[in-house]
Amino acid sequence: MRIDDLSLGRLRDLADVTILVAAASDAGIFQALHRAPASPTELSEALGFDERATRITLLALEEAGLLGRHGERFVLTERCARELGDPDAPDFAGRGLPHWLRSVRATTRLREVLERGGPLDPRPRARRPEHVRRFTAAMSAAPRARIERIVDLCLERRPDAETVLDLGGGPGHITRTFVAHGLRGTLLDTADIVTHVVPTYGIDEIEGLEAVAADFNRDPLPAGPFDVVLLSNVVHIYDAASVRALFAKAARVLSPGGVLAVAEFLRGRSSRAAHLGLQMLLKSARGDAYSEAEIRQWMREAGLVDDRVDALDEDRHIVTALRP
Ligand SMILES: C[S@@+](CC[C@H](N)C(=O)[O-])C[C@H]1O[C@@H](n2cnc3c(N)ncnc32)[C@H](O)[C@@H]1O
Incomplete structure (x- = not known):
């Protein structure tokens, strides 16, 4: 900015x-x-x-x-x-503000991170329920138009898609939109998030939507195969090596012709990407904002083809590629 x-x-x-x-x-x-x-x-x-x-x-x-x-x-x-x-x-606009306030507090401590070279909380504890509530509320405040555009662009790439795996799907606002378009959805997130969002956001009441508690880095992914695997606002949490490993893992559960979709602030394209990189520096051990070129390259390394980038709004993009 x-x-x-x-x-x-x-x-x-x-x-x-x-x-x-x-x-x-x-x-x-x-x-x-x-x-x-x-x-x-x-x-x-x-x-x-x-x-x-x-x-x-x-x-x-x-x-x-x-x-x-x-x-x-x-x-x-x-x-x-x-x-x-x-x-x-x-x-x-109130839902995202408590989470934003925490980010402001973190930014005021930049000097500590500059001196130490690591995040403010080097040994992250389990997230407290209050944090989980605030965080998922902020995620669920995403504008409808952006969510619909993610779904539309994925379906444009794989028009006959029947199944979607939403990795790091948080409160399930995107997964449930896929389900509303007739797909069967699997929302995967960490156990603390899934335990909270399933009852709070009525996930268990939605036919065709399954929630899975797992760590996508350590645990096997649901076998699928899936026609769409989505990583929305997830890639920036991890370092390049982890993202490459995750793309390879995601590619293995895609059906032939299936689409891997990565929605992110892209360095060089978004006026907020460098700020996101800074927030990741403050809060995470390994996160950063990445460029379109990096994401496309990692998708190709995972064996995916026909990569393409589309704008979601003035700040966000979605990179998609297909399993041959
Ligand atoms: C910034 S949120 C994005 C949520 C949603 N995809 C969106 O676009 O609004 C990142 C989500 O990824 C989840 N996540 C991060 N690391 C994960 C892991 N190793 N395994 C499963 N979920 C993870 C977090 O718990 C969080 O819900």
Whole structure:
């Protein structure tokens, strides 16, 4: 992302207000005010917050143009209600914000990583339930148009596809879209994610969708064969050697003519790829953002042919290749 001619003072002010909005959203303030306009006293009582802290926070949100007032009560502006207050609104943007806040916190510790050369948490512990909840909520907030485009492009490459394996499928938002198009879907993710998403996102109620708890690096993949194997936002978590091994493994469970599809921010193509590389530097031992050329090369090394790249939106791409 380029800062172009925005002054550093302006950038700092925008960062201040963006972080405030995300933190207030994480604290539940917008959703509470969407349910009912409230005075600082009423809101602090409803959410179990300190009254003075609530009042000062509401005044800051009012100053930023997110809240208005009816008498003593604060109300959401129309835009704030749509984007931050109403979780059922199509424009609701609140789901990804808690995860984004964690990324901001990590970025403020860049110096530690620069000095040490490794991630902030060198020995990652098992993910806590709160982290799993926040992370899967952020993933499930992906815009519908992008998900539909992933499915459409995979089906364009393999029009008669009947089966899909979604590796690192998270909450299953993409797998279930394939299923809605008539395919049988297998969602594979780590046990902590699968245990959470199956009941939370109603995966067990969807006919034609199976969830498998496994580590795709260590465990055998479901035998398939699958007409589509998808890796969406997964490749950047690992180093090049692991990705090459994973492509080879995925290629072995593809049916002849089947498609391996990799959706990612691509270095050299996306204005957010370098930032993703930085986030991986902060949070993972081996992750990075990769270029189109690297991904195409690794697909060919896995024996796949006819590789091609398509845009998903202005920032993301999908690289596909076929098993001969
Ligand atoms: C950034 S999320 C992407 C989720 C989804 N594919 C999407 O595009 O929104 C990466 C997912 O890969 C899963 N994952 C990472 N390493 C894995 C592994 N070794 N085995 C299985 N799943 C893995 C994570 O648990 C997470 O759900």
